[in-house]
Amino acid sequence: MGNIRAISRAITLLETNGPERTVLLEGLEPFSGHAHVIGITGYPGAGKSTVIDQLITAYRSHGKKVGVLAVDISSSLTGGAILGDRIRMQHHSLDDRVYIRSMGTRGHPGGLAMATRDAIRVLDAAGFDIVLIETIGMGQEEGEIAQLAQTVVDVVAPGLGDDVQAMKAGILEVAHIVVVNKADHQGAHETLQSLREWVSPVLLVTATTGEGIPSLVEAITRHQQSLEIEAPVPG
Numbered sequence: 001m002g003n004i005r006a007i008s009r010a011i012t013l014l015e016t017n018g019p020e021r022t023v024l025l026e027g028l029e030p031f032s033g034h035a036h037v038i039g040i041t042g043y044p045g046a047g048k049s050t051v052i053d054q055l056i057t058a059y060r061s062h063g064k065k066v067g068v069l070a071v072d073i074s075s076s077l078t079g080g081a082i083l084g085d086r087i088r089m090q091h092h093s094l095d096d097r098v099y100i101r102s103m104g105t106r107g108h109p110g111g112l113a114m115a116t117r118d119a120i121r122v123l124d125a126a127g128f129d130i131v132l133i134e135t136i137g138m139g140q141e142e143g144e145i146a147q148l149a150q151t152v153v154d155v156v157a158p159g160l161g162d163d164v165q166a167m168k169a170g171i172l173e174v175a176h177i178v179v180v181n182k183a184d185h186q187g188a189h190e191t192l193q194s195l196r197e198w199v200s201p202v203l204l205v206t207a208t209t210g211e212g213i214p215s216l217v218e219a220i221t222r223h224q225q226s227l228e229i230e231a232p233v234p235g
């Protein structure tokens with residue numbers, strides 16, 4: 001518990017961007033570079049938070065420490081979705097190997113990217129194996145999430161931001177894995193088929209029941225391994 005409070009204090013200190021920021025970041029540097037950072041993007045309501053809740057459970061069952069940063073790039077657009085996010089992830093609120101935090105805009109998009117990067121650094125240094133970043137992934141932060149995360153997963157749901165033409169111009173360009181969530185809804189298979197003509201892998205998930213989550217975890221691991229082969233870590 002003390003550890004969690006220290007993490008919160010460090011992130012808050014970095015967010016205020018005071019003179020201690022550089023010193024703190026330098027102090028964390030030797031302990032960094034271990035975490036796998038996974039961006040979970042997608043249209044509001046597609047099921048990102050529900051998918052993340054399932055991913056937390058899956059990674060915890062593998063013994064991993066899991067951090068979640070819910071990045072609200074525009075609360076006017078998401079209409080305070082963060083509160084819902086908290087509720088959907090609260091199964092894990094008593095687990096001290098899970099850390100969940102919302103990151104708000106504070107009226108400065110560039111500042112948010114910096115604060116998110118800093119928070120990743122803190123969680124990484126604190127020994128978190130997995131850091132999940134939830135963000136809606138529209139507009140300019142598509143590029144930002146691609147820079148922050150090693151693996152980007154785009155969540156779509158039938159009838160919700162699944163228009164292939166629109167997606168081709170956007171997040172599909174940076175996503176490594178596409179999840180068609182709400183497989184229990186009509187139209188999920190059609191969405192799956194049309195996306196598979198453009199990108200791969202595309203996976204079918206029902207986040208509310210957890211169906212398809214093991215395949216998603218596998219796909220994320222495979223992507224991480226492909227990165228390690230491409231760019232071996234020095235030393």
Ligand SMILES: Nc1nc2c(ncn2[C@@H]2O[C@H](COP(=O)(O)OP(=O)(O)O)[C@@H](O)[C@H]2O)c(=O)[nH]1
Binds near residue numbers: 043084088181184
């Ligand atoms: N039927 C169904 N509903 C889902 C599924 N996944 C999420 N939802 C619901 O969709 C709504 C939005 O989910 P949420 O995770 O908050 O989406 P987010 O805005 O992308 O984070 C919630 O009411 C969820 O319970 C699913 O697989 N099937």
Ligand SMILES: [Mg+2]
Binds near residue numbers: 084
């Ligand atoms: Mg959400």
